[in-house]
Amino acid sequence: MNSEVRVHGRDFTAYRIGGAIAAVLLAILLGWQIWEIFDGDNRTVPEVRWGVAALDGEATAGDQSGLLAHEVLRARTRLQDERYRSGPAPASDAPDFATGAAQWLTNAPMERGAGRDLTRGWARPGSDTLELLRGSERVAGISSLPYVGAEVFERPFGRDWRLGIADFATHLGALAILGFSLLLALVLALRGRVPIAKGRSGRTVKRFGFLERANHWMTALSFIGLALTGLVIAYGDTVIRPFSEPLLGDLGWLATWGHVLFFPPFALGILFMILRWTWGNLPGRYDARWLARGGGFFSDSPDNPPARKFNAGQKLIFWSAALGGVIMVVSGVTLMFPFYWLDIEGMSWAMLTHAVIAVLLIAIFIGHIYIGTVGMQGAIEAMWGGRVDRNWAEEHHELWLAEIEGRTPTQERSG
Ligand code: HEM
Structure with a gap:
């Protein structure tokens, strides 16, 4: 140099x-x-187990949302199944989603007919839904939910x-x-x-x-x-x-x-x-x-x-x-x-x-x-x-x- x-x-x-x-x-x-990679905080694994606490009767703070998810899913399935067979469910069947003082879900009156249109639109398989599931490898089972694709539990891919x-x-x-x-x-x-x-x-x-x-x-x-x-x-x-x-x-x-x-x-x-x-x-x-x-x-x-x-x-x-x-x-x-x-x-x-x-x-x-x-x-x-x-x-x-x-x-x- x-x-x-x-x-x-x-x-x-x-x-x-x-x-x-x-x-x-x-x-x-x-x-x-x-x-971040090694701190065990892997977002692809569910962080909250659910259901177990409901059975054990010992809910901890971390289990709260899992408990709620479990409750919501069970109530929704029951409600939809009911509605599917016999029309709108009785008001008494509406689940109370409030845990503690927090109001998780609220009900609001719908305009006449709006609810029916919504449900119908949601329950009818759109071409996108069918297209979405076409040809891919999947694990299917039985579901009481009244829409196409509900029985697909998992797509391994x-x-x-x-x-x-x-x-x-x-x-x-x-x-x-x-x-x-x-x-x-x-x-x-x-x-x-x-x-x-x-x-x-x-x-x-x-x-x-x-x-x-x-x-x-x-x-x-x-x-x-x-x-x-x-x-x-x-x-x-x-x-x-x-x-x-x-x-x-x-x-x-x-x-x-x-x-x-x-x-x-x-x-x-x-x-x-x-x-x-x-x-x-x-x-x-x-x-x-x-x-x-x-x-x-x-x-x-x-x-x-x-x-x-x-x-x-x-x-x-x-x-x-x-x-x-x-x-x-x-x-x-x-x-x-x-x-x-x-x-x-x-x-x-x-x-x-x-x-x-x-x-x-x-x-x-x-x-x-x-x-x-x-x-x-x-x-x-x-x-x-x-x-x-x-x-x-x-x-x-x-x-x-x-x-x-x-x-x-x-x-x-x-x-
Ligand atoms: C602030 C951003 C950038 C600066 C300061 C910059 C600067 C330069 C400079 C000084 C040259 C001329 C080098 C020479 O005399 O031969 C050059 C060439 C070139 N730049 Fe950029 N560039 C920038 C961003 C980009 C981006 C984002 C792309 C493409 C997506 C790009 C693609 C190219 C290509 C293909 C050439 C010609 C090949 C080469 O000289 O490497 N540049 N750039």
């Missing part, structure tokens, strides 16, 4: 300090997340799905996002910002046109919008509810609408990126060498492995955006129109795929945003003004610079 490089590296001490502080905060969050969504996808997401961010913060703290090793040349070269940049920022902003709203949808219950339920209500409402509204510009942006950048991102002969040397990332030497317009790292980013984006759009549209072309098993897979790919993409793009901003001096200028310093271009995209300056590939190094 020559002295000039050291001077440039030292300019970025503030970045290292920022990285160290971020690393400490992220380590705390990651620790909390890991503790439903259990797998619930485990996938509530455990696998959410924990994987938290670990991937927090873990990867922690790694980047450590890299910033220990390795520091990648400088333009030879310093700025004062001359610039054009890298991206206006349309490319406008499209990149449209895609980027809508991706960030989708990510934030998606995270509220996925983690709001765990992260926001404990602080404020009304806040979760407001944010949840905004997030559900925002998520749908950010989708069209994202889909359009990904489509344009695919059309514009696929050619430059096809695998090439320099990629393996670039990857083997880690892109020269860990040294401040200007002597990085040669690359054309997009190096292997950027190609990986491009293909994540292109393939990941298409998967997100297709599974997202599927979720917007439930049961149009998939049955319940297909819908479950669409949801799982959407969740898992989403969290992986968020983690990957945190890396992209890092290297495009704080991680590397001079990178953001490519997407902002469209021009980069010539020394930056030479250090990171030597072959591309030779191409646009009309020099011959004799400049290619074996490195």
Whole structure:
């Protein structure tokens, strides 16, 4: 490392300090997340047993809701069975759901006929109900409840799905996002910002046109919008509810609408990126060498492995955006129109795929945003003004610079 490089590296001490502080905060969050996994609070297992206390006659505070559920279910079954056979049940049969001073359920008079319409509508199998249950493996029994599907006790795949969504996808997401961010913060703290090793040349070269940049920022902003709203949808219950339920209500409402509204510009942006950048991102002969040397990332030497317009790292980013984006759009549209072309098993897979790919993409793009901003001096200028310093271009995209300056590939190094 020559002295000039050291001077440039030292300019970025503030970045290292920022990285160290971020690393400490992220380590705390990651620790909390890991503790969450192992604290035995598994939401896919019912937390309240029911019925037993009613038989034992020793209800504890934790059994209350189970007791109530048991009572409600028994009374409702009796009531419905009665109503099914003989019309409206006598008023005396209405169960008293009040436990202690709390009134759990209240009765209110209905307009004439409204109750009958409601019951009829509820009891008649809708096409959705039938579609929902079509073709999936299930465990069925006998039920006195007068509606289609009441006899389905369990769909084994439903259990797998619930485990996938509530455990696998959410924990994987938290670990991937927090873990990867922690790694980047450590890299910033220990390795520091990648400088333009030879310093700025004062001359610039054009890298991206206006349309490319406008499209990149449209895609980027809508991706960030989708990510934030998606995270509220996925983690709001765990992260926001404990602080404020009304806040979760407001944010949840905004997030559900925002998520749908950010989708069209994202889909359009990904489509344009695919059309514009696929050619430059096809695998090439320099990629393996670039990857083997880690892109020269860990040294401040200007002597990085040669690359054309997009190096292997950027190609990986491009293909994540292109393939990941298409998967997100297709599974997202599927979720917007439930049961149009998939049955319940297909819908479950669409949801799982959407969740898992989403969290992986968020983690990957945190890396992209890092290297495009704080991680590397001079990178953001490519997407902002469209021009980069010539020394930056030479250090990171030597072959591309030779191409646009009309020099011959004799400049290619074996490195
Ligand atoms: C704040 C957010 C973001 C920043 C600061 C940012 C920054 C940048 C920069 C500086 C470049 C040019 C690198 C070069 O000169 O080669 C770039 C390229 C690119 N960006 Fe972003 N970006 C952001 C978000 C996104 C998002 C969300 C996506 C896709 C969903 C995306 C997809 C791409 C692609 C495909 C390229 C071209 C390949 C590459 O250079 O890696 N970017 N971005």
